Amino acid sequence: MTALRYLKQVSTLRLNEDLCIGCGLCAQVCPHQVFTLENGKAGIIDLDACMECGACVNNCPSKAIEVHPGVG
Amino acid sequence: MKPFDSGCCGGSVEQGKISGSLLIQPSMEEFKKTEAPIDPLKDHDKPGYRLCSFVRGFLKTDVGLIPRVKTDLDKSDLLSTVMIRAGIKRHDYRISPGLYAVGTPDKYSEVLVTANFKLTFDHLRRELNGLSAWILVLDTNGVNVWCAAGKKTFSTHELVNRIKTVSLSELVTHGRVIVPQLGATGVSAVEVKKRSGFEVVFGPVRAKDIPLFLRNNRKADERMRTVTFSFFERLILTPVELKLIVKPVLITAIVLFVISGIGPGLFSISQAGSRGLAAVFFLFAGILSGAVITPTFLPFIPFREFAAKGIISGGIFAAVASIFFSPPMAGTTALMGLSLLTVTSSSILAMQFTGATPFTSPSGVEKEMRRFIPAQAVGLLSATGLWIYSAF
Ligand code: SF4
Numbered sequence: 001m002t003a004l005r006y007l008k009q010v011s012t013l014r015l016n017e018d019l020c021i022g023c024g025l026c027a028q029v030c031p032h033q034v035f036t037l038e039n040g041k042a043g044i045i046d047l048d049a050c051m052e053c054g055a056c057v058n059n060c061p062s063k064a065i066e067v068h069p070g071v072g
Numbered sequence: 073m074k075p076f077d078s079g080c081c082g083g084s085v086e087q088g089k090i091s092g093s094l095l096i097q098p099s100m101e102e103f104k105k106t107e108a109p110i111d112p113l114k115d116h117d118k119p120g121y122r123l124c125s126f127v128r129g130f131l132k133t134d135v136g137l138i139p140r141v142k143t144d145l146d147k148s149d150l151l152s153t154v155m156i157r158a159g160i161k162r163h164d165y166r167i168s169p170g171l172y173a174v175g176t177p178d179k180y181s182e183v184l185v186t187a188n189f190k191l192t193f194d195h196l197r198r199e200l201n202g203l204s205a206w207i208l209v210l211d212t213n214g215v216n217v218w219c220a221a222g223k224k225t226f227s228t229h230e231l232v233n234r235i236k237t238v239s240l241s242e243l244v245t246h247g248r249v250i251v252p253q254l255g256a257t258g259v260s261a262v263e264v265k266k267r268s269g270f271e272v273v274f275g276p277v278r279a280k281d282i283p284l285f286l287r288n289n290r291k292a293d294e295r296m297r298t299v300t301f302s303f304f305e306r307l308i309l310t311p312v313e314l315k316l317i318v319k320p321v322l323i324t325a326i327v328l329f330v331i332s333g334i335g336p337g338l339f340s341i342s343q344a345g346s347r348g349l350a351a352v353f354f355l356f357a358g359i360l361s362g363a364v365i366t367p368t369f370l371p372f373i374p375f376r377e378f379a380a381k382g383i384i385s386g387g388i389f390a391a392v393a394s395i396f397f398s399p400p401m402a403g404t405t406a407l408m409g410l411s412l413l414t415v416t417s418s419s420i421l422a423m424q425f426t427g428a429t430p431f432t433s434p435s436g437v438e439k440e441m442r443r444f445i446p447a448q449a450v451g452l453l454s455a456t457g458l459w460i461y462s463a464f
């Protein structure tokens with residue numbers, strides 16, 4: 001499937017790279033492959049694919065990710 | 073009422089003595105040697121309880137008797153699947169939370185965590201044919217893993233508690249549970265480890281990838297970790313969408329009949345009947361467009377906003393519907409009003425579908441609603457105005 005996309009630039013996903021310890025859990029749990037892991041840090045590569053499910057936030061051990069569904 | 077309580081039925085099936093974390097079940101022949109054929113209904117029914125049809129016996133373990141489930145679905149399972157898909161909830165389709173077994177698992181076997189919604193459970197066990205594993209069912213009030221994770225009933229808390237109540241650490245030695253990836257919204261691997269000592273490994277999104285995931289040493293590749301929303305997956309959601317709107321549609325239809333009767337003679341019953349039928353016809357065109365066609369053909373319809381997709385598809389439906397009512401049967405004003413009704417109802421229903429997909433973000437839905445609800449309101453009012461005006 002070519003990934004289905006919803007609206008552009010609306011996701012409230014934010015990543016604080018300073019807090020990130022590069023564990024890679026966010027990339028593992030995200031069902032839309034929003035994250036990549038490079039040089040020991042997570043990076044957002046596909047913000048528009050994010051559905052604000054919160055799986056990454058819930059699993060990040062260093063509270064480096066935030067998402068606020070419904071206040072976009 | 074819970075149909076079956078896993079702890080209450082007697083049984084005396086010896087656990088097969090096979091080691092290794094992942095077992096290919098022996099052939100049926102071999103199987104019979106380790107286990108006398110049982111009649112679950114005869115051997116395990118108790119007054120007041122009825123054995124679930126998917127239980128084929130019990131395993132005796134250090135933590136008590138554990139029901140062993142079949143990996144094939146029978147007629148009653150398929151019936152309940154159809155019922156649930158059709159939106160008919162005659163019963164509560166819940167499974168008793170707790171431990172179940174497939175095949176002949178032992179202390180090295182994997183523990184697969186799932187929700188206590190019958191469809192989810194059926195889906196999982198169907199994919200485990202030939203494997204030996206434990207299934208740990210969490211209490212999610214009969215809701216599937218993803219929805220329950222969003223509602224935080226499929227949660228760290230529930231998993232930690234369930235691990236303790238079933239004494240999982242006495243059943244398996246590897247200290248690991250496999251949680252479906254879509255449960256990650258509710259389950260925090262770090263927290264579970266801290267609070268129960270168990271390591272959470274996130275498994276594939278789809279149950280059918282579990283055998284491959286296990287063969288790959290519990291590694292899910294990108295495909296296994298990515299959510300899809302295929303033609304079939306979309307199509308199968310439409311009956312539930314339709315079921316949800318039965319009541320508002322009936323009310324709208326009645327309102328349409330009433331306003332169709334308004335005319336030069338103030339109100340005419342016969343006019344309400346004939347014009348009302350035409351209006352309801354266009355309403356149904358809008359429903360078919362917005363609740364069935366737009367969802368199933370979602371990626372093929374232009375625009376990202378669902379409401380806009382609904383307008384496109386509704387426009388086509390309105391045009392087709394108009395062919396049946398072309399002048400002189402109805403004037404241009406009337407057709408405009410009715411077409412607008414089709415387009416607007418299609419847009420409203422298509423927007424409704426944003427709530428059922430696995431890729432729409434709440435922030436996006438909110439933005440779309442802010443933009444389109446006013447337009448839809450204007451559409452409905454104009455449609456009504458044009459339709460009434462056309463009667464004079
Ligand atoms: S909120 Fe969900 S979809 Fe968005 S990045 Fe996190 S895990 Fe992925």
Ligand code: SF4
Pocket residue numbers: 015019020021022023024025026027041042059060061062063064065
């Ligand atoms: S889960 Fe958090 S700490 Fe780990 S890689 Fe992602 S952002 Fe970094």
